[in-house]
Amino acid sequence: MVCKRFLAALALALFGCHAVAADEVVVYSSRIDELIKPVFDAYTAQTGVKVKFITDKEAPLMQRIKAEGSNATADLLLTVDAGNLWQAEQMGILQPIESPIIDANIPAQYRSSSHAWTGLSLRARTIAYASDRVDPAELSTYEALADKQWEGRLCLRTAKKVYNQSLTATLIETHGSEQTERILKGWVNNLSTDVFSDDIAVLQAIAAGQCDVGIVNTYYYGRLHKQDPSLAVKLFWPNQGDRGVHVNLSGIGLTRHAPHPEAAKALVEWMTGAQAQRIFADTNQEFPANPSVKPSAEVASWGAFKADTLPVEVAGKRQAEAIRMMDRVGWN
Ligand code: FE
Numbered sequence: 122m123v124c125k126r127f128l129a130a131l132a133l134a135l136f137g138c139h140a141v142a143a144d145e146v147v148v149y150s151s152r153i154d155e156l157i158k159p160v161f162d163a164y165t166a167q168t169g170v171k172v173k174f175i176t177d178k179e180a181p182l183m184q185r186i187k188a189e190g191s192n193a194t195a196d197l198l199l200t201v202d203a204g205n206l207w208q209a210e211q212m213g214i215l216q217p218i219e220s221p222i223i224d225a226n227i228p229a230q231y232r233s234s235s236h237a238w239t240g241l242s243l244r245a246r247t248i249a250y251a252s253d254r255v256d257p258a259e260l261s262t263y264e265a266l267a268d269k270q271w272e273g274r275l276c277l278r279t280a281k282k283v284y285n286q287s288l289t290a291t292l293i294e295t296h297g298s299e300q301t302e303r304i305l306k307g308w309v310n311n312l313s314t315d316v317f318s319d320d321i322a323v324l325q326a327i328a329a330g331q332c333d334v335g336i337v338n339t340y341y342y343g344r345l346h347k348q349d350p351s352l353a354v355k356l357f358w359p360n361q362g363d364r365g366v367h368v369n370l371s372g373i374g375l376t377r378h379a380p381h382p383e384a385a386k387a388l389v390e391w392m393t394g395a396q397a398q399r400i401f402a403d404t405n406q407e408f409p410a411n412p413s414v415k416p417s418a419e420v421a422s423w424g425a426f427k428a429d430t431l432p433v434e435v436a437g438k439r440q441a442e443a444i445r446m447m448d449r450v451g452w453n
Contacts, residue, residue: 210437218375247336249354261360277336289447324345
């Protein structure tokens with residue numbers, strides 16, 4: 122009798138525990154509060170599931186997940202760039218999510234082939250040019266920015282940023298090492314000034330006449346253009362005659378020792394669906410990763426383009442090679 126009562130109490134305790142546990146998901150995010158909070162608030166409003174999140178830079182978050190090991194507090198890692206997500210996968214801090222919903226919502230090129238992470242929003246890393254000094258007819262490809270024509274006219278962000286490492290990695294995948302190194306040398310030779318610490322500074326330098334062209338992520342253009350609609354800088358979609366524009370992503374992965382794996386999976390599935398995609402992409406002027414969701418009017422106004430179809434995980438696979446090459450050619 123006592124035993125039966127004990128078991129009933131135990132079952133209640135376990136059931137109770139389980140019910141509490143499933144009502145919450147914990148996200149470590151390198152994306153700032155204002156970009157993610159609207160999405161999580163919408164999810165909580167709909168499902169009653171609380172989403173707790175901690176924001177920091179990706180490296181400390183990844184280290185923290187690794188250090189916590191099986192005492193994990195985080196269910197999900199949310200960050201930008203396939204290069205970073207691939208790193209997390211290599212560190213062994215992620216586990217696959219098998220989900221027909223995610224597979225149906227997000228094209229395979231924007232997901233890890235091992236299902237360790239999925240893209241949530243897309244950004245093109247494209248060419249920006251001074252609209253008062255450059256005729257877009259002069260522009261064609263990333264590769265052509267290495268030509269003599271652009272000597273002293275190019276601005277680039279630092280090679281230390283993963284965005285440029287990923288772009289370089291995809292160039293290596295496409296052209297091989299030798300040709301990519303020639304292209305990178307050409308870019309470095311064409312620099313008008315030292316590299317910049319961020320994409321906004323590259324855009325401002327173009328606007329200020331310090332250089333005529335640069336390579337930036339689209340949402341930075343969106344941000345600056347919103348502040349100053351008269352900005353004399355425009356976006357150009359390169360490589361439309363061949364492989365297309367380099368597109369990277371923000372994405373999410375389930376941690377290896379996630380305390381609430383089922384609840385976390387349900388959140389990720391929802392985040393790849395129409396409602397979340399709309400909020401998530403629009404908040405940062407990105408492209409939805411789910412192709413059935415249209416970009417915002419502002420983003421759509423930049424024009425349609427052909428995107429490179431290389432799986433973005435290539436950015437991770439060739440990251441180390443890319444970093445060494447950028448160093449060799451003197452891209453700081
Ligand atoms: Fe960024």
